[in-house]
Every structure is written in C-alpha cells, then in structure tokens.
Amino acid sequence: MSAEQLNTTPVAPVVTRAGHLYGDTGQSGGALRQSGVSPEHTPATKIWFGRVSNEPGYRSLPHHHAEAETGGYVLKGHGRIYFGDDYSVFLDLYEGDFVFVPPFIHHVEANMSVTEELIWLTARTPDNLVVNLDDVDDSVLADYRRA
Template identity: 35%
Template sequence: MGQDHHHRTDWKHDGVRVIPGDQLDPTTAGQTTGMNRATAINFARVGAQKIWAGTVHIHANAKTGAHHHGDLESVIYVVKGKARMRWGNNLEFTAEAGPGDFIFVPPYVPHQEINASSDETLECVLVRSGQEPVVVNLDIEPVEKPENVPWVDPIHKHPGHADPNSKR
C-alpha cells in the first residue's frame, strides 16, 4: 500500500528540501537596526504545515518583556553569544545558554528572553510549532527591565508597533 502512495507522489518536487543559509527570506516588515531575522521554513516557502523555522540575530543588552506564546512550543538553538532565560509566575527561575545549547520553551510558560552580553550579538536559530506568531504579554514586573533595548524578532514585535495577535 505504501508503494501506491509512492507512485502517486512526485517526491522530486514534494520531497526533501534543502534551504541554503544564504537564501533565507529576510522578513521585510519592520527590520530593526542592529538586528537581522530571516525565515528558512514556513508555509509560504516550502509548504510546512506544523512548524516555522528561521534565524534571529539580537543585539547586545536586548530583552523582551514578560510574555508567553499560547499553545506554541519553541526551540531556540544558540549559534553565537549568550542567552539568558527567566521564567515562572514571577520570572523567578533563570538559566543561561551558550553556543551549541538548545532552549525549549513549553506552551503557556511565562518567560523573558535576554541577550546576556553587553557587547556581543546573540545569534540563534528559532523553531516553533506553528505558523502564527502568538504572543501574550503579561503584567509581570520583570527582574531585568527591557527598557534600554527591546528584543525584536519574528514573534516579538517592537513595542511601538501594534500587533493584532498581541493581548495586553
């Protein structure tokens, strides 16, 4: 029965896809100074239904506010630099990750992302379990205030830009 499916599907065009690192799609909406982001895998580019993946370069000292991503799961792989995560109902837990480390953020976990370096760009690969950039901002006083440099990436919009998916 697997054979029949094999004959009906054009695996040459609907099979494995390699997306070269120099052919990622830079998100045109609101690129931020000192920050680059690019989509590698999404529905529009390769027909992905359940995952999104791309790269994020975050400048030194950048931080998000407290938020969660609804029912999305997120995986962050640190390529270069130092990331600090804070999480919990009062962001009371903390962990750091460096090059080669993976960070997993489960659904609904209140958290804050931080570039823990004052002079080095944080370069990451971000994978999430859906196409919709869900962000629910939380009214928690973060231990590390994100005033100086906001963290902006495909999911965390600039605080000055209204996001229809965001709830305050």
C-alpha cells in the first residue's frame, strides 16, 4: 500500500551508512559513542541506537544516563561495568552478552583488555543522555589496568 493510499505524509526508512555514524553526541572519557539512529540525524524521536567503543585499556568517566533506559550488546571484546558504592560492584560482559542499565545508575564502562578493542551496540530511550561525574582513580576499579 502506498503512502498516498494511507493518506499520510510519506515516511521512509533512513539508512546511516558504514563510516558515516554521527559522533556529535554525549561522550564520557575513553568511551566513544557514535549513533546510527538518533534524533540528531534521523527522524527518530524516541530512541538512540549506536556503537560505543573503548580502545584497549580505556574506560569511560563515571557517568549516568539520567532518565534514559539503556540496553547494550557486546559485539566484540571483554567489557566491565563498575557501579555501586565507590564503584566496588561490577559485571563482566563478553561477546554476545546483553545488559540492561537502569536510569540514573552511576557507572564506569571499561575495556578489560589492553590489546583488543571493545565494541558495544547500545540502544537508549529517549536519547543519548550522558551526565559525566567526577573521575575516580584507576586503583578504585578492581582489576582494571590501562597497559
């Protein structure tokens, strides 16, 4: 059925091609966020979906995502999310794992490898809200090392 038959304004799928991800979005330290679908560069109004990468030995700053709910999928690598008092609680994630991060949870996302890149696919509603917090020393994060 055509758009004219539906008597609506024509709407079409929008493709963000490989190599053309949108990077002018909320960032936090060593976690590089790039969107494929977001309100900033597509007609999307209620979702941010993109790629988050951490180079070997890099981590995000402590942060939270305000009221946004976050779903993540580890496409490549070994990630760790630190949270809780003094970031003393953590979850390890590996290729193929999914994670849900509730709104307002203070956390740090780390690449636990010093040789391999970590790549997450992340969906967030309503948008990529990033509230950076005061940094912590690496020694606070159990087993984390940069090199």
